[in-house]
Amino acid sequence: MKRPGQDFKKGPKDRKSRGPSLFHEEELHARGISPVAGVDEAGRGPLAGPVLAAAVILPKGFELNGLDDSKKLNHQQREQLYEQLTGNTDVLYAIAQGSSEEIGQLNILRATHLAMQRALMGLQEKGYPAAHALIDGLPVKGLHVEQTALVGGDGISLSIAAASILAKVTRDRIMEDLDREHPQYGFARHRGYATADHLAMLREHGPCTHHRLGFAPVDQPTFGF
Numbered sequence: 001m002k003r004p005g006q007d008f009k010k011g012p013k014d015r016k017s018r019g020p021s022l023f024h025e026e027e028l029h030a031r032g033i034s035p036v037a038g039v040d041e042a043g044r045g046p047l048a049g050p051v052l053a054a055a056v057i058l059p060k061g062f063e064l065n066g067l068d069d070s071k072k073l074n075h076q077q078r079e080q081l082y083e084q085l086t087g088n089t090d091v092l093y094a095i096a097q098g099s100s101e102e103i104g105q106l107n108i109l110r111a112t113h114l115a116m117q118r119a120l121m122g123l124q125e126k127g128y129p130a131a132h133a134l135i136d137g138l139p140v141k142g143l144h145v146e147q148t149a150l151v152g153g154d155g156i157s158l159s160i161a162a163a164s165i166l167a168k169v170t171r172d173r174i175m176e177d178l179d180r181e182h183p184q185y186g187f188a189r190h191r192g193y194a195t196a197d198h199l200a201m202l203r204e205h206g207p208c209t210h211h212r213l214g215f216a217p218v219d220q221p222t223f224g225f
Contacts, residue, residue, distance in 0.1 A: 020161040037130035038159025042167035046192030048211045050097040053115035054166035057092040069154035070164040082169040094122025113140045136160045
């Protein structure tokens with residue numbers, strides 16, 4: 001059995017070009033390791049709002065037309081896939097977050113890893129503990145299950161791609177809620193990212209409780225907060 005954090009070989013060079021598949025999930029299943037959860041995050045880069053993570057266990061042989069890395073899809077496509085995934089009772093998932101306060105206290109990487117761990121624990125609490133996690137990106141410290149890190153995993157693994165959709169759509173909806181709470185920042189438009197519009201609103205109003213203190217440019221002294 002591969003050690004936690006050890007990468008699989010990607011196999012044929014054109015696998016990624018064909019889009020995500022169940023190749024890595026099925027390889028683990030063939031070795032008697034099941035269930036396998038795909039794990040991904042959304043929201044590491046913004047200046048405001050939480051970081052989200054999702055853990056998803058897909059049924060064997062799962063197919064869903066258009067399922068891919070959330071970054072390759074538009075808003076409407078992500079919303080449609082979200083509804084199809086969450087409406088399928090054979091798809092097991094949990095979604096968790098690291099708050100803006102935790103990001104400030106821990107740093108964004110550790111808060112992201114915390115959200116991933118919480119998502120996997122969420123599956124366990126629902127009665128579906130994962131035997132192995134496929135992680136998008138680099139290995140995650142502190143997970144309670146063995147893992148395989150796949151760089152660009154949301155474009156390789158269907159489980160990770162599904163997790164990327166659930167995390168992204170959930171975070172977008174949270175930012176829409178925050179927009180109604182703090183309409184002066186335009187969170188629904190930029191989702192908390194450092195757009196020119198967002199920076200202008202920061203200069204005018206200063207940060208709110210959902211901004212990530214410690215992030216540049218939120219803490220830029222030139223803003224005079």
